[in-house]
Amino acid sequence: MSDGEAFDFQLDYIISVIRDTGAKVVGLQFPEGFKRRSPGIASRIENETGVNVFISGNPCFGACDLDVALLNDVDILFHFGHAHLDDNKLSQKVYFIETRSAVDIKDVVELAASELESRNIGLITTVQHVHKLGDAVKVLEQHGKKCVISPGDSKIAYSGQVLGCNFSAARNADCDEYLFIGSGQFHPLGVSLAMKKRVLIADPFVNELREADYSKVLRQRSAVIAKSLDAEVFGIVVSSKPGQERMEIAMELKQMAKDHGKDAHILTMDLVTPDQLLQFKVDAFVNTACPRLAIDEVGRFHAPMLTPLEFEIVLGEREWEDLYFDEITGD
Numbered sequence: 001m002s003d004g005e006a007f008d009f010q011l012d013y014i015i016s017v018i019r020d021t022g023a024k025v026v027g028l029q030f031p032e033g034f035k036r037r038s039p040g041i042a043s044r045i046e047n048e049t050g051v052n053v054f055i056s057g058n059p060c061f062g063a064c065d066l067d068v069a070l071l072n073d074v075d076i077l078f079h080f081g082h083a084h085l086d087d088n089k090l091s092q093k094v095y096f097i098e099t100r101s102a103v104d105i106k107d108v109v110e111l112a113a114s115e116l117e118s119r120n121i122g123l124i125t126t127v128q129h130v131h132k133l134g135d136a137v138k139v140l141e142q143h144g145k146k147c148v149i150s151p152g153d154s155k156i157a158y159s160g161q162v163l164g165c166n167f168s169a170a171r172n173a174d175c176d177e178y179l180f181i182g183s184g185q186f187h188p189l190g191v192s193l194a195m196k197k198r199v200l201i202a203d204p205f206v207n208e209l210r211e212a213d214y215s216k217v218l219r220q221r222s223a224v225i226a227k228s229l230d231a232e233v234f235g236i237v238v239s240s241k242p243g244q245e246r247m248e249i250a251m252e253l254k255q256m257a258k259d260h261g262k263d264a265h266i267l268t269m270d271l272v273t274p275d276q277l278l279q280f281k282v283d284a285f286v287n288t289a290c291p292r293l294a295i296d297e298v299g300r301f302h303a304p305m306l307t308p309l310e311f312e313i314v315l316g317e318r319e320w321e322d323l324y325f326d327e328i329t330g331d
Helices: 011-021 032-049 106-113 130-141 186-195 215-228 247-259 292-296 308-314
Strands: 025-029 052-055 076-080 094-097 120-125 146-148 177-181 199-203 208-211 233-239 263-269 284-287
Touching: 011 032, 011 076, 011 094, 025 032, 032 052, 106 130, 106 177, 106 199, 106 208, 120 130, 120 186, 130 146, 130 177, 177 186, 186 199, 186 215, 186 292, 215 292, 215 308, 233 247, 247 263, 247 308, 284 308
Parallel strands: 025 052, 025 076, 076 094, 120 146, 120 177, 177 199, 233 263, 233 284
Antiparallel strands: 199 208
């Protein structure tokens, strides 16, 4: 099954929106995995509507990461691969195309049924598969399982949906273990670490099962904390991206550092990369931008990159045992 068959890019809907709004210049923004599809999608839109299409070439990490510069140059922007984020900072010019998956999940859930150790199962997934959770319930109930699909906080669009920075739907589920449906590793790892419960991953694209094991990540994070224990000067990183900007937390962390006799400086930027931070001479960084940054880019920064929770451990405000992934939560 090709990308075009496996995912619904809602091209008919996009074309109807363009016609209804009378837009003349249209922006397209894709996450990394879908960027290769962008020229074909842009061509069809231009051919059928006569508009000019601009494709964002910037990295895209979620609904929180709109291309603000492109947004200023277009009449409307179609953002692919993520659900609408309930955030007042997001422009009314943005249309979220969730790019739902058409892949059948029943076979891999059938495989998972015999590997699940408990009766009460919390079902979680990404927006690409959230419409298939009902199919999973039917399969698991045939095996005597009780399924729980819980809503998250205001950052979460659908019950059972988890983001890389928000596990509230899992946290709200009264269950003994979780079944994550999808191909990613970060989301189930985060849930496993946050909830301290078993998470079984059912990957419908390759029809395989694996268990989320956060032990390697935990060792990496413990090493980063250990390297930061003697740090005196910290750079607190704040992203200007919509949905990621957490200046209030950054200011609280700066005051906390001051209370402990440490020196801390707030560094603001859009895209946070190792190269962007290379010229800042600090003993350690604290990341308040996308929570995945410190995890995915571990070892690539010239100084340790801490999460806010890890920074609290370094300062003695939190116990080592109370370590879990940073989250950006809603109400």
